[in-house]
Amino acid sequence: xxxxxxxxxxxxxxxxxxxxxxxxxxxxxxxxxxxxxxxxxxxxxxxxxxxxxxxxxxxxxxxxxxxxxxxxxxxxxxxxxxxxxxxxxxxxxxxxxxxxxxxxxxxxxxxxxxxxxxxxxxxxxxxxxxxxxxxxxxxxxxxxxxxxxxxxxxxxxxxxxxxxxxxxxxxxxxxxxxxxxxxxxxxxxxxxxxxxxxxxxxxxxxxxxxxxxxxxxxxxxxxxxxxxxxxxxxxxxxxxxxxxxxxxxxxxxxxxxxxxxxxxxxxxxxxxxxxxxxxxxxxxxxxxxxxxxxxxxxxxxxxxxxxxxxxxxxxxxxxxxxxxxxxxxxxxxxxxxxx
Amino acid sequence: xxxxxxxxxxxxxxxxxxxxxxxxxxxxxxxxxxxxxxxxxxxxxxxxxxxxxxxxxxxxxxxxxxxxxxxxxxxxxxxxxxxxxxxxxxxxxxxxxxxxxxxxxxxxxxxxxxxxxxxxxxxxxxxxxxxxxxxxxxxxxxxxxxxxxxxxxxxxxxxxxxxxxxxxxxxxxxxxxxxxxxxxxxxxxxxxxxxxxxxxxxxxxxxxxxxxxxxxxxxxxxxxxxxxxxxxxxxxxxxxxxxxxxxxxxxxxxxxxxxxxxxxxxxxxxxxxxxxxxxxxxxxxxxxxxxxxxxxxxxxxxxxxxxxxxxxxxxxxxxxxxxxxxxxxxxxxxxxxxx
Numbered sequence: 001x002x003x004x005x006x007x008x009x010x011x012x013x014x015x016x017x018x019x020x021x022x023x024x025x026x027x028x029x030x031x032x033x034x035x036x037x038x039x040x041x042x043x044x045x046x047x048x049x050x051x052x053x054x055x056x057x058x059x060x061x062x063x064x065x066x067x068x069x070x071x072x073x074x075x076x077x078x079x080x081x082x083x084x085x086x087x088x089x090x091x092x093x094x095x096x097x098x099x100x101x102x103x104x105x106x107x108x109x110x111x112x113x114x115x116x117x118x119x120x121x122x123x124x125x126x127x128x129x130x131x132x133x134x135x136x137x138x139x140x141x142x143x144x145x146x147x148x149x150x151x152x153x154x155x156x157x158x159x160x161x162x163x164x165x166x167x168x169x170x171x172x173x174x175x176x177x178x179x180x181x182x183x184x185x186x187x188x189x190x191x192x193x194x195x196x197x198x199x200x201x202x203x204x205x206x207x208x209x210x211x212x213x214x215x216x217x218x219x220x221x222x223x224x225x226x227x228x229x230x231x232x233x234x235x236x237x238x239x240x241x242x243x244x245x246x247x248x249x250x251x252x253x254x255x256x257x258x259x260x261x262x263x264x265x266x267x268x269x270x271x272x273x274x275x276x277x278x279x280x281x282x283x284x285x286x287x288x289x290x291x292x293x294x295x296x297x298x299x300x301x302x303x304x305x306x307x308x309x310x311x312x313x314x315x316x317x318x319x320x321x322x323x324x325x326x327x328x329x330x331x332x333x334x335x336x337x338x339x
Numbered sequence: 340x341x342x343x344x345x346x347x348x349x350x351x352x353x354x355x356x357x358x359x360x361x362x363x364x365x366x367x368x369x370x371x372x373x374x375x376x377x378x379x380x381x382x383x384x385x386x387x388x389x390x391x392x393x394x395x396x397x398x399x400x401x402x403x404x405x406x407x408x409x410x411x412x413x414x415x416x417x418x419x420x421x422x423x424x425x426x427x428x429x430x431x432x433x434x435x436x437x438x439x440x441x442x443x444x445x446x447x448x449x450x451x452x453x454x455x456x457x458x459x460x461x462x463x464x465x466x467x468x469x470x471x472x473x474x475x476x477x478x479x480x481x482x483x484x485x486x487x488x489x490x491x492x493x494x495x496x497x498x499x500x501x502x503x504x505x506x507x508x509x510x511x512x513x514x515x516x517x518x519x520x521x522x523x524x525x526x527x528x529x530x531x532x533x534x535x536x537x538x539x540x541x542x543x544x545x546x547x548x549x550x551x552x553x554x555x556x557x558x559x560x561x562x563x564x565x566x567x568x569x570x571x572x573x574x575x576x577x578x579x580x581x582x583x584x585x586x587x588x589x590x591x592x593x594x595x596x597x598x599x600x601x602x603x604x605x606x607x608x609x610x611x612x613x614x615x616x617x618x619x620x621x622x623x624x625x626x627x628x629x630x631x632x633x634x635x636x637x638x639x640x641x642x643x644x645x646x647x648x649x650x651x652x653x654x655x656x657x658x659x660x661x662x663x664x665x666x667x668x669x670x671x672x673x674x675x676x677x678x
Binding site: 010011013014017018019028037038040041042043044045046047048049050051052053054055056057058059080081085086087090093094095096097126127128129131132133134135136138139142144146147148152154157158159220221223224233237304329330331335336337 | 349351352353356357358377378379380381382383384385386387389390391392393395396397398413419420421423424425426429432433434435436437465466467468470471472473475476477478481485486488490496497498499559560561564572576637668669670674675676
């Protein structure tokens with residue numbers, strides 16, 4: 001498509017001629033595959049066995065940030081939610097809510113990122129929807145992706161499988177996504193840019209399941225609310241204690257500086273390409289080595305804590321200076337519209 | 340839940356304590372089932388064979404209208420998109436984008452409608468997501484539902500199956516949904532209220548497929564843009580002519596009056612519980628009888644036209660006064676935010 005200064009109008013969402021032109025020239029052309037080609041109300045395919053199904057709406061602001069944009073975020077986020085179920089993503093749906101006046105050029109850029117991220121995760125976008133709302137009734141673009149994945153034959157991911165003694169691994173450094181967004185919002189400048197970690201973690205998860213199968217008890221990606229929130233949710237839900245070693249939590253130097261500057265604890269900051277693994281203690285060292293071997297972020301993977309019999313329902317952290325404190329659930333708003 | 344004057348705040352969307360309270364006390368309580376109970380990033384289930392997958396975002400305004408609200412619309416719309424693939428809905432996802440300040444009481448009412456519509460269509464809501472955006476960056480509530488259905492063993496629904504000679508049936512009177520929305524927006528008053536036709540058409544479709552299987556060539560529900568838009572899309576896509584008899588198109592008296600008053604052609608108005616069937620000519624009379632037997636709207640089902648060799652790509656209507664005219668694709672905006 002040629003560069004254009006055109007913007008969306010309400011008529012683009014009405015199901016008429018303009019909708020048709022938009023869908024044909026843009027969405028179908030960029031995302032084309034045999035399923036979308038049918039232009040039907042849904043896609044039909046054969047799939048059998050244990051399936052995973054997930055959904056997320058993306059409202060991130062700003063739309064473009066170092067390391068990604070709302071488009072690849074929407075693909076990676078849903079691929080990762082499927083991975084957290086132990087599943088390989090097969091089919092995605094894609095639904096847009098566009099605000100009148102949103103730039104068609106920016107839409108085009110986002111579509112290209114969606115296609116690229118989908119190709120990288122080897123997932124097909126097979127069905128979609130576009131709505132347009134009046135100016136001031138939306139915010140440029142919101143994207144929903146839902147996904148269907150096929151569960152790995154060795155996988156049995158369930159919080160009920162978490163046992164006392166399980167080690168908790170993290171797949172890479174924390175807080176990069178949230179701080180990339182914040183540094184744009186706050187206009188912070190660093191020597192090198194803080195980039196979001198937005199990426200599919202599907203291959204890392206599949207590698208772990210190939211090797212360790214049922215010893216992988218649980219998976220969760222610490223998106224909104226960060227590592228602290230996920231650990232608290234699991235501790236409460238399963239009435240188990242979680243003990244964490246602050247010194248073991250990998251944080252990139254630049255990210256740590258930004259957190260200090262803004263007075264934000266990296267444990268509460270969103271990640272979009274990093275995940276937590278609850279693994280049987282005996283397998284934890286080998287699982288860590290396996291994770292560390294998967295580039296680019298794997299070399300910073302770490303065992304950050306374990307599941308304990310003490311303080312059920314609570315997350316206790318051993319701090320860098322040797323003290324111990326409760327990691328609370330965040331109560332108010334930390335970072336709105338991070339994803 | 341007790342009646343409350345509380346409203347959503349940004350913190351409800353941040354993944355912290357308020358998100359937790361909201362999800363636990365409201366969403367999980369009303370929609371509860373074994374899948375949601377796991378509170379994981381996605382749902383896992385066994386399903387095999389030919390599946391259908393679809394998505395839609397709902398931005399209807401006003402949220403509440405005679406005959407329904409955005410909640411049951413979001414369930415019925417996605418169940419119907421699956422039905423148009425010849426599939427029975429099995430699992431739905433549910434994703435909310437809430438505007439800061441939106442009434443928690445209204446949210447509660449919408450949730451109850453969602454549960455009721457899901458029960459009626461015998462579909463489970465198994466995974467979800469909630470985001471909150473700042474005041475003025477959304478419009479109260481947007482809902483995305485995506486759905487997975489199991490394709491009927493007799494079904495082979497594909498526009499490529501449409502043949503010259505096929506009859507086109509409509510399952511009930513047209514334009515009720517769009518005119519229900521318009522009459523609220525325009526403050527029109529009639530002797531009796533115009534009610535939306537929002538409803539699941541799943542049972543009607545399954546009955547047709549049970550009996551007529553492969554003779555049902557194609558299905559499509561005329562939502563945005565109405566019957567005229569769907570017929571045009573199919574005529575163009577398949578390079579076939581479509582001939583329609585205006586006198587055969589069922590329109591409720593009240594709806595017809597409202598259309599005349601507002602100068603709107605009912606053929607272009609959205610439906611949310613009505614569908615079009617392309618059926619082999621030999622089976623069309625029996626299929627019509629079958630549709631007419633399914634209450635409450637079936638008694639007005641009708642054969643409205645047929646697929647012809649003449650004028651490929653065009654829809655020609657024989658008007659009530661006996662003339663013939665082209666039914667054009669709507670170019671501009673007719674009725675924004677109808678669904």
